[in-house]
Amino acid sequence: MTLPAWMRSRWVVVPGLIAVATVAWNVHVAANATGVIEGRVVDAQGRPVAGATVTLFNRSFITNDPRQRTLTDADGYFRFENNDSHAVQLEAERADRGRSERRTVRLWFRAQEHRLAAPLVLTAR
């Protein structure tokens, strides 16, 4: 079976492929835009830090503004929900253990579910 000539035209095939890719991407986004960002905080020796305050900064045009804060659990894990940004920064701090470097996380779309590959490391300052 051969397709009609107009269906094989590049004026139909190229926009058609773009439309299919757009729909597929939007389905992927809808399935993964949970707004969850998870990670872990450890000290310089790699031990989990409980009770550290983790701050999530949202990127606006040229500044990063603090939007959410949470505390780590007994195993040093933290979890943010309802993140609606595509570019965030994370920073952890505990008064007696120091502060981590601010980690930039760039996402492929807003509210993308993300788990930090490497933990935030507190260092005394």
Add this chain to the structure above:
Amino acid sequence: MRRHFPWARHAVLILVSAAMLLPFYWVLKTAITDENIYAYPPRLTPLDPHLFNFVDVWYLIPFPRYLLNSAIVSALAVAGNVVLNALAGYALTRHFPAKRLVLLLLLSCMLIPFQATIIPAYLISARLGVLNTHLGLALPLLSTIVCIFIYKAAFEAVPKSLIDAARIDGLSEWRIIATVLLPLSKPAIATNVILAFIWSWNSFMWPLIITRDAEMQTLPLGLARFLSYLEDTTGALYAFVVMVLLPGILVFLMAQKEFIRGLTSGATKG
């Protein structure tokens, strides 16, 4: 040279092509890195390439809205061009009183810069009530004189006997254009589509004047706005440039064969 040194000709062509493509490469390279375009010493290859600058552009400004506005305006301009220019081109292939005067008038109008017509165009648009609308944005681009002449040349290349036969068969003038002339003038249509698309897509001055809301702005205006916010010459700005350029390049690549044929047909006629 051609017979003895074919490689020399190719080498020269490759060098010239590379020189022409280098600025585009530099924009693309900057778009996929966080380097400054003026960084010294310059690097030829991208350092840590990524695509997140494109994501930034999509979300930091209302890019989808600008894209939609540009797409609507370009679609209106292309449709208007194809229809109106074909009708005007056909009229110029017919004999009528003062035809030479009309041709002279059209050619003279090509000499007037668009900037000189902005005030009357604005007043007419205001009187029509199309300020700050998609139709208003597309209105001055609905017909272009260059493309009228491209259609005229294409229609004149169609054998007159074919048109006479169609007329004897009872076809009206409208149907002669739609069913005889236009199907035989695909290169002219492709040329018109590409030129109308690129002109409307890149149009800056007219949208700047006629739009009042940020919601009605098109991509070139968005680009200027983005630059004024960012005041930066690094990745995101050039990612925006690439995103503005891509549709035009895509349309050109799809129609390039017909485009070249459309521009050169009739060029060697005696």
